[in-house]
Amino acid sequence: MSMQQPTMEEAAASSLSLLQLAFTAAVATAALAAAVAVARYNRRYRGLRLPPGPPGWPVVGNLFQVAFSGKLFIHYIRDLRREYGPILTLRMGQRTLVIISGAEVAHEALVEKGAEFASRPRENTTRNIFSSNKFTVNSAVYGPEWRSLRRNMVSGMLSASRLREFGRARRRAMDRFVARMRAEAAASPDGASVWVLRNARFAVFCILLDMTFGLLDLDEEHIVRIDAVMKRVLLAVGVRMDDYLPFLRPFFWRHQRRALAVRAEQVVTLLPLINRRRAILREMQGSSPPPDPSVAAPFSYLDSLLDLRVEGRDGAPSDDELVTLCAELINGGTDTTATAIEWGMARIVDNPSIQARLHEEIARQVGDARPVDEKDTDAMPYLQAFVKELLRKHPPTYFSLTHAAVRPGSKLAGYDVPADANLDIFLPTISEDPKLWERPAEFDPERFLSGGEAADMTGSAGIRMIPFGAGRRICPGLAMGTTHIALMVARMVQAFEWRAHPSQPPPDFKDKVEFTVVMDRPLLAAVKPRSLAF
Numbered sequence: 001m002s003m004q005q006p007t008m009e010e011a012a013a014s015s016l017s018l019l020q021l022a023f024t025a026a027v028a029t030a031a032l033a034a035a036v037a038v039a040r041y042n043r044r045y046r047g048l049r050l051p052p053g054p055p056g057w058p059v060v061g062n063l064f065q066v067a068f069s070g071k072l073f074i075h076y077i078r079d080l081r082r083e084y085g086p087i088l089t090l091r092m093g094q095r096t097l098v099i100i101s102g103a104e105v106a107h108e109a110l111v112e113k114g115a116e117f118a119s120r121p122r123e124n125t126t127r128n129i130f131s132s133n134k135f136t137v138n139s140a141v142y143g144p145e146w147r148s149l150r151r152n153m154v155s156g157m158l159s160a161s162r163l164r165e166f167g168r169a170r171r172r173a174m175d176r177f178v179a180r181m182r183a184e185a186a187a188s189p190d191g192a193s194v195w196v197l198r199n200a201r202f203a204v205f206c207i208l209l210d211m212t213f214g215l216l217d218l219d220e221e222h223i224v225r226i227d228a229v230m231k232r233v234l235l236a237v238g239v240r241m242d243d244y245l246p247f248l249r250p251f252f253w254r255h256q257r258r259a260l261a262v263r264a265e266q267v268v269t270l271l272p273l274i275n276r277r278r279a280i281l282r283e284m285q286g287s288s289p290p291p292d293p294s295v296a297a298p299f300s301y302l303d304s305l306l307d308l309r310v311e312g313r314d315g316a317p318s319d320d321e322l323v324t325l326c327a328e329l330i331n332g333g334t335d336t337t338a339t340a341i342e343w344g345m346a347r348i349v350d351n352p353s354i355q356a357r358l359h360e361e362i363a364r365q366v367g368d369a370r371p372v373d374e375k376d377t378d379a380m381p382y383l384q385a386f387v388k389e390l391l392r393k394h395p396p397t398y399f400s401l402t403h404a405a406v407r408p409g410s411k412l413a414g415y416d417v418p419a420d421a422n423l424d425i426f427l428p429t430i431s432e433d434p435k436l437w438e439r440p441a442e443f444d445p446e447r448f449l450s451g452g453e454a455a456d457m458t459g460s461a462g463i464r465m466i467p468f469g470a471g472r473r474i475c476p477g478l479a480m481g482t483t484h485i486a487l488m489v490a491r492m493v494q495a496f497e498w499r500a501h502p503s504q505p506p507p508d509f510k511d512k513v514e515f516t517v518v519m520d521r522p523l524l525a526a527v528k529p530r531s532l533a534f
Contacts, residue, residue, distance in 0.1 A: 048416040051098055053089035054080065061091030063244055074398045074513060077101065077426050086429075087413050093244030095123070098417050101426040103436060103463045105413050109403065109423065110471035111459060113410070118142040118472040121404045121422050124246070126259045127237045130266070132324040135317075137476065138332065142406050144311035149325070154476050156304030157211065157329065163480055165299060167374065169210035170487060174371065177203035177488070178495045185527050192526040193501060196345045197518065201338035202227070204484060208330045213273045214280070214300030216293075229262075229269045230331055234515045236262040270323045277302050301329055333477055336396035337484050339516040343394035344386070344489050346507045346523050347443055349500050354445065357382050358493045368532045372494050377486040385448035387486050388455040388465075392431045393443050395467035396516045400425040403473065431465040457482075496527040 056062040069076050077099060080088055086102025100106050109117050119142035120134065131139045137153050140146035156162065180202065181194050188194075205227050210216060218226075236259045242249040249256075280296045281303065305325055307316050317325065348355045361380050366372050377383055403423040410417045417423060432440040437453065447453045456462070457478065459470030468475035475481075492498070500506060501524045510520040 044420070045096075045418060048418065049414075050096075050418075051087045051089045051413070051415040052084045053091075054084075056091045060093055060245065063092045066090070066092065072513060074426075074428070074511075074517070078429065081426070081429055087415060094246060095121075095244055096418060096421040097424055098412070098415075098421050099424050099426055100412070101429040103430045103433060106425050106430060106466070106470070107459065107463045109412055110425070110466075110469070110473075111463070113412070114471035115406070116410045117403045117405055117412075117417075117423055119404045119406045121402055121420070123243070125243045126240070126256065129259055129263050130233060130237055130324065130327070132321045135321050136324060136328045138328060138401055141404075142472075145313065148308070148310040150476060152304055152308055153301075153329070157301040158476050158480055160479065162299075163483060166207075166211050166297075169207055169216075169297065170374065170484070171371070172210065172216070173203050173206040174487065174491050176206060178491060181492075181496070181527065182529060185529075190526070192499075192528065194496075194525050194527050196523040196525055197338055197342040198522075200341035200488060201334060203488065204337045204341075205230075205330070205334045207484065208333050210297065210300075212301045212326050212329055213277050214297035214302065215273060215276060215295070216297055217295045226269055226273075229265055230327065230334075232262050233266055233327065234331060234335070266327065267320065267323050270326060271319055274302060274319065274322055274326070278306065281306070302326060332475075333480065333484075335514075335516045337481055337488075339396045339518055340390060340394065340481075340485050341488050341492075342519055342523050343509075344390045344485070345492065345498060345525060346509065346519060347390065348489075348493070348498050349523070349525055350507045351443070354386065355493060355498055358386065358489070362490055362494050366494075368494075368530070368534075370534050372487070372490045374483050374487050377483075377490050380486075380490070381449060382445060383486055383490060385445040386489065387482055388448045388457070389443060389445040390485070391457065391467040391482075392437075392455070392465045394517070395427045395431065395465075398427055398513070398517055400427060400466065400469040401473065401475075425466070425469070427466065430463060431467075436464045494530070495532065496529055499526045499528070501526045 054062055054065060057064065066073060066076060071079070080090075080099075081101045087098065087100050087105050090097040090099065100109060120139055122141065127139070128134065134140050135145070135149075137146070137149045140149060177199065181199050184199065185192050185194050202223075206223060209218065209223060209226065240252060240255060242252045277296075277300060280291050283291055302322070305317060305322055309316065348358070361382050362372055362376075365376050365380055403425070404421065405417050405419045405423070408419045410419070430436070434440055438447065448455050455465065457465060457468060458474060459466045463470060466474075468478040468481065504521075504524055507519075507523070508521070511517050512520045
């Protein structure tokens with residue numbers, strides 16, 4: 001007996017019923033997840049006195065208000081500060097953000113109660129793929145693992161003595177940097193055009209690549225390929241909607257798959273550099289002649305990681321973790337420094353008197369017989385004042401890395417701060433506070449010269465500007481960053497006379513957020529090489 005086949009109409013009706021059933025199930029699941037989220041949120045924060053903030057909607061909180069405000073988040077926060085004060089709360093889906101935008105509250109959180117707010121949130125996001133589940137200095141939760149990683153980074157890479165040892169890497173990168181700009185200007189139609197950020201970023205990347213792996217023979221094509229992969233990593237770790245509403249994560253499976261592919265590409269790109277350095281170290285320890293000094297540096301950050309013992313863990317870091325720790329240093333220092341350079345050169349182009357003062361100081365210190373180096377820059381008060389004012393007015397990021405309370409029961413400014421909340425410090429309103437600064441809207445390096453205003457960037461004595469954060473989780477790269485900014489600005493002014501490009505409108509200093517806070521319109525400048533004896 002044969003079975004009758006369904007007609008096309010019956011098959012279509014059956015498929016439609018299945019689709020309707022699936023849609024109904026999806027809606028029911030989403031509604032259930034939303035109800036559970038509301039119940040959990042209410043239970044978590046029952047009885048707590050949170051800082052004030054705009055009222056939100058069920059489940060999504062203030063998420064849609066922020067997303068559809070028509071403003072960049074950094075500008076939206078300025079508006080909220082005017083209404084709610086220097087500490088406020090935003091509920092972004094299942095995340096609660098406590099945002100500090102005043103110096104006194106920031107000092108309380110980062111210095112006075114630094115031990116209470118020294119951790120990082122335990123969120124489960126795509127970023128964990130690239131941090132080996134928070135096995136980095138910046139992302140690790142507060143505890144023995146973080147202490148081991150930070151201690152090693154400072155002693156093995158960022159101490160004053162170690163930074164001096166990498167002087168050769170900086171000289172190599174600076175010579176290449178100046179040569180690239182000369183070549184770019186000469187090849188341009190007017191013989192003078194230079195894109196600042198692109199060249200500055202490549203120069204900083206070269207320095208950090210040398211410092212991280214100690215490989216001195218990488219050609220430019222290879223460096224460009226590595227840089228392209230690292231840029232893709234930065235794009236892959238951007239915040240997504242499912243970071244705030246985790247029940248949407250199944251709908252972002254393509255993004256997750258892409259992130260995993262980028263991570264695999266990062267490992268494939270960096271692991272050969274790690275293995276090359278391993279082989280060089282074996283040569284150094286063996287009976288064979290030492291490596292050619294033009295091929296390998298005597299020391300690198302990676303050397304300190306290969307046999308690193310982390311408190312609370314067995315064995316040295318895995319290859320995957322080595323990739324993560326090396327990438328942290330490179331990505332953490334590249335865009336932040338390059339961004340500062342672009343803002344700095346925009347200020348120099350906009351105000352020729354600043355350039356004249358800088359060039360006069362460089363000429364007085366070293367003349368034109370040799371390139372300026374970092375020892376020279378330490379003895380240039382106006383250059384140092386320029387760097388401080390640059391970081392006050394244009395911090396590379398407007399938010400310090402997110403903090404979190406170590407345990408429940410913490411308070412700030414009399415308010416409760418839940419242990420699972422993100423504690424974010426908004427920097428511009430501190431460094432532009434008229435109660436702390438004279439003429440805060442003006443860019444004036446002279447404010448930091450003798451008898452002028454103080455510029456303690458660590459915040460330990462009182463917070464006025466903290467472009468690198470403050471307290472226990474202050475960025476360990478503060479000295480390296482300021483050294484590189486001062487050196488690059490000095491070399492650029494020593495080698496070229498900088499002018500506004502005739503095809504461009506005057507700099508308007510409008511900002512936008514990419515990985516860092518960059519100029520809304522990238523800086524194209526006109527340069528004229530100076531007569532030098534080297």
